Amino acid sequence: MNRRSNLAFVAALAIALGGPLTLFAAPATQNASAAKKSPAKPAAESPAAPQVSLAVISVDGVNDIDPTKAFGSKNAPVVMEVFSDFQCPACKQLFTQTTQRVTDNYVNSNKVFIVHRDFPLPMHAYSRIAASYSRAAAHIGRCEAVEQALFQNQEKWEVTGDVKGTVAAALSPADMKKVQALVDSRVLEPLIEKDKQIGQMVPVNQTPTSIIHTKDGQSYPVVGFVSFDVLKTLLDQLTK
Amino acid sequence: MMESAPFNFRRLIIWLGRLLLGGILIYAGFAKMIRWDMHPRPPLGIARSLFALQIDSYQMLPPWASIQVATWLPWAEIALGLLLLVGWRLRIWSTLVTLIVGGFFLAVLRAYFLHLDINCGCFAKPEPLTIWTVLRDGALFLLALFMTIFVFQQSRRPHPWSAPEKSSA
Numbered sequence: 001m002n003r004r005s006n007l008a009f010v011a012a013l014a015i016a017l018g019g020p021l022t023l024f025a026a027p028a029t030q031n032a033s034a035a036k037k038s039p040a041k042p043a044a045e046s047p048a049a050p051q052v053s054l055a056v057i058s059v060d061g062v063n064d065i066d067p068t069k070a071f072g073s074k075n076a077p078v079v080m081e082v083f084s085d086f087q088c089p090a091c092k093q094l095f096t097q098t099t100q101r102v103t104d105n106y107v108n109s110n111k112v113f114i115v116h117r118d119f120p121l122p123m124h125a126y127s128r129i130a131a132s133y134s135r136a137a138a139h140i141g142r143c144e145a146v147e148q149a150l151f152q153n154q155e156k157w158e159v160t161g162d163v164k165g166t167v168a169a170a171l172s173p174a175d176m177k178k179v180q181a182l183v184d185s186r187v188l189e190p191l192i193e194k195d196k197q198i199g200q201m202v203p204v205n206q207t208p209t210s211i212i213h214t215k216d217g218q219s220y221p222v223v224g225f226v227s228f229d230v231l232k233t234l235l236d237q238l239t240k
Numbered sequence: 241m242m243e244s245a246p247f248n249f250r251r252l253i254i255w256l257g258r259l260l261l262g263g264i265l266i267y268a269g270f271a272k273m274i275r276w277d278m279h280p281r282p283p284l285g286i287a288r289s290l291f292a293l294q295i296d297s298y299q300m301l302p303p304w305a306s307i308q309v310a311t312w313l314p315w316a317e318i319a320l321g322l323l324l325l326v327g328w329r330l331r332i333w334s335t336l337v338t339l340i341v342g343g344f345f346l347a348v349l350r351a352y353f354l355h356l357d358i359n360c361g362c363f364a365k366p367e368p369l370t371i372w373t374v375l376r377d378g379a380l381f382l383l384a385l386f387m388t389i390f391v392f393q394q395s396r397r398p399h400p401w402s403a404p405e406k407s408s409a
Contacts (some may be wrong), residue, residue, distance in 0.1 A: 218280065220290060222290075224359070227296050229307075230293055230296040231293065234289035237283075237285050
């Protein structure tokens with residue numbers, strides 16, 4: 001009898017304490033899972049967030065390519081990935097002296113498919129925000145104009161920090177409004193993170209780093225700034 | 241009567257330089273052409289272009305010169321390595337090796353102090369340029385330099401085997 005009453009008391013105590021605890025615990029677990037999920041789509045659920053596609057493509061075994069930051073024919077014999085940081089001087093040199101000529105001579109003639117990867121280095125204060133503006137501009141079809149403006153005015157904005165002003169000068173007010181909305185919504189940040197992760201897996205130890213992929217699965221890393229005339233000797237052999 | 245050549249510090253450095261630098265040069269020359277680090281191995285033309293890109297990243301030479309150096313340097317390294325090992329006309333070839341290794345050292349030193357984020361390219365495979373690369377190239381340059389100095393000094397002295405025998409009278 002005594003044992004039974006003890007058991008009944010323990011059961012009653014367990015229900016009395018456990019019940020409210022489960023009520024508190026359930027929302028806490030839900031919140032935790034919601035918190036875990038939230039970074040994956042930061043502001044996409046916000047009503048003000050612009051609708052964009054985060055779809056990525058694969059070309060010749062090169063995965064997770066943001067199509068808005070890739071140019072040329074997907075059937076090109078060579079895929080060239082360029083990992084760069086907008087605040088890095090050698091990246092500016094590569095973009096202005098080499099990449100643009102590669103675009104003119106190989107990408108536009110469907111010989112090379114070029115992929116611009118963001119690899120903002122933590123040591124550069126404004127390279128991440130510059131990557132965000134560039135990515136946003138790419139998603140409204142103004143990638144080239146904004147990349148050109150950012151690289152050509154690198155010495156100015158890396159001192160003042162005025163990345164927004166540099167981008168605004170290269171776009172119409174209507175386009176800038178769209179770009180700003182995308183940057184503010186942070187909806188494209190996962191794509192930049194993805195590029196960084198891919199770079200870390202390569203591994204990219206310094207910027208710029210270019211990886212040249214061929215149809216037969218061979219990859220050739222090219223580290224640092226290289227002049228177009230020397231790169232041309234390699235591309236001519238790989239694209240003939 | 242012939243006596244064996246005395247084994248002293250100078251001769252040790254000469255032998256060490258010949259064996260070490262000769263071996264390294266032959267290895268470096270083949271590594272640039274064959275690219276053992278890549279699978280599948282690229283054809284010679286592509287290996288040459290990849291080496292030209294590594295030379296170009298030092299930003300010391302115009303593009304045409306980078307391509308020419310990439311074409312001829314691996315062959316020159318193999319030939320000089322063999323000549324050092326053989327030991328024929330050692331004064332000429334050790335001087336040339338010292339100039340080449342000195343050139344490598346200066347290029348690496350310049351890139352290091354200019355903070356150029358590049359690969360060394362010394363043995364073709366991707367190898368970040370660090371203080372250890374600078375020290376290694378510096379040590380090889382010193383070895384080449386002392387080897388050459390000692391080769392010239394030794395050549396002024398008659399070799400015990402070829403020296404005229406002292407007359408006993």
